[in-house]
Amino acid sequence: MAGSTLASPSAEAGAQADAPAATGRDTWRRFRRHRLAVVSCGLLAVMVLGVLFGGLFWPVAIDEIDFSAMLQGPSLQHPFGTDDLGQDLLARMIYGGRISLAVGFAAMLIATLVGVAVGALAGMSRGFLDSALMWLTDLFLSLPQLPLLLLVIYLFRDRLKEVFGVEGGVFVMIVAVIGGLRWMPVARLVRAQFLSLREKEFVEAARAQGAGPLHQVTRHILPNAIGPVIVAATIEVSAAIIAESTLSFLGLGFPPDIPTWGRLLFDAKDHLDVAPHWALFPGAAIFLTVLSINFIGDGLRDALDPRRVL
Numbered sequence: 001m002a003g004s005t006l007a008s009p010s011a012e013a014g015a016q017a018d019a020p021a022a023t024g025r026d027t028w029r030r031f032r033r034h035r036l037a038v039v040s041c042g043l044l045a046v047m048v049l050g051v052l053f054g055g056l057f058w059p060v061a062i063d064e065i066d067f068s069a070m071l072q073g074p075s076l077q078h079p080f081g082t083d084d085l086g087q088d089l090l091a092r093m094i095y096g097g098r099i100s101l102a103v104g105f106a107a108m109l110i111a112t113l114v115g116v117a118v119g120a121l122a123g124m125s126r127g128f129l130d131s132a133l134m135w136l137t138d139l140f141l142s143l144p145q146l147p148l149l150l151l152v153i154y155l156f157r158d159r160l161k162e163v164f165g166v167e168g169g170v171f172v173m174i175v176a177v178i179g180g181l182r183w184m185p186v187a188r189l190v191r192a193q194f195l196s197l198r199e200k201e202f203v204e205a206a207r208a209q210g211a212g213p214l215h216q217v218t219r220h221i222l223p224n225a226i227g228p229v230i231v232a233a234t235i236e237v238s239a240a241i242i243a244e245s246t247l248s249f250l251g252l253g254f255p256p257d258i259p260t261w262g263r264l265l266f267d268a269k270d271h272l273d274v275a276p277h278w279a280l281f282p283g284a285a286i287f288l289t290v291l292s293i294n295f296i297g298d299g300l301r302d303a304l305d306p307r308r309v310l
Helices: 011-034 035-057 089-124 127-142 146-166 166-179 183-196 203-206 211-247 260-270 275-302
Strands: none
Touching: 011 035, 035 089, 035 203, 035 275, 089 127, 089 166, 089 183, 089 211, 089 260, 127 146, 127 183, 146 166, 146 183, 146 211, 166 211, 183 211, 203 211, 211 260, 260 275
16 A cells, blocks of 8 residues: 555656556455455445445335234245234345445444544644543543443434434434444554555655645555555454444334334344244344444455555
8 A cells, every 4th residue: 555655756657557446456366365354345235335225126115014914934025024013024035235334334433534634634743632532532442432322322212213303313313322432443443554654755755845734644644544444444344343233222223113134133032932033033134234344344445554465
């Protein structure tokens, strides 16, 4: 990654233009060697496309009650079976998957942006500001996350529902709380990268030519630190999906009429002996999604490591 930044100022324009493309090809070549990551990309793409467009191919209402089909197992009429009200689980999983994945990626975005901002500011500063930001990071790391999540939900759930509606209020609250409590590892990682990169020769050369701190960060340091950040972001997606599922399983997430994967698990816990399929399919969806994202993160870690042999 640092190779394109360290290029000589006297290099020809054509060679400079070809460097990013070559780096991209090398990264893709290394990523393809990680077979589990490639398979995970395909699996995750299938799941994302399934929850986004599955309703077009399976147009069953998520709240259609059929007491004659209560707790039925998988069949041609109901591929994933039904719940205790006879509602089709496939339709409910398609609908709930959109919310679970949206929570994961939105919370990841918040955690990454906050973590990069705090880590970059701490890594570029010296003295009191760096110490204060790291003290704040350590403070948040020491807080018990699940009890804090529960406390914030109890305090602000009703207020946010009044402003954004029931579904919107819960979504904003869960995304903000999960994202607001997951930025610390990203901040520490970015700070460590900045402390190392700001002393490199190419940054010193840019500083000697009159480049200001903002220019150094945006043009030289951050592009070379983006690889570990991307890997950390994939981990944050998994953590956010698990956190949302945990809250929904505890009955503190989305309301019962919004069937996220975690909520489906919560509803199925009392019927495991007679309808294990009710918990099996949403549990498998959470497991496969988190596993795929983790393998993709492993592949990106290997592909973005400039020390690996092509």
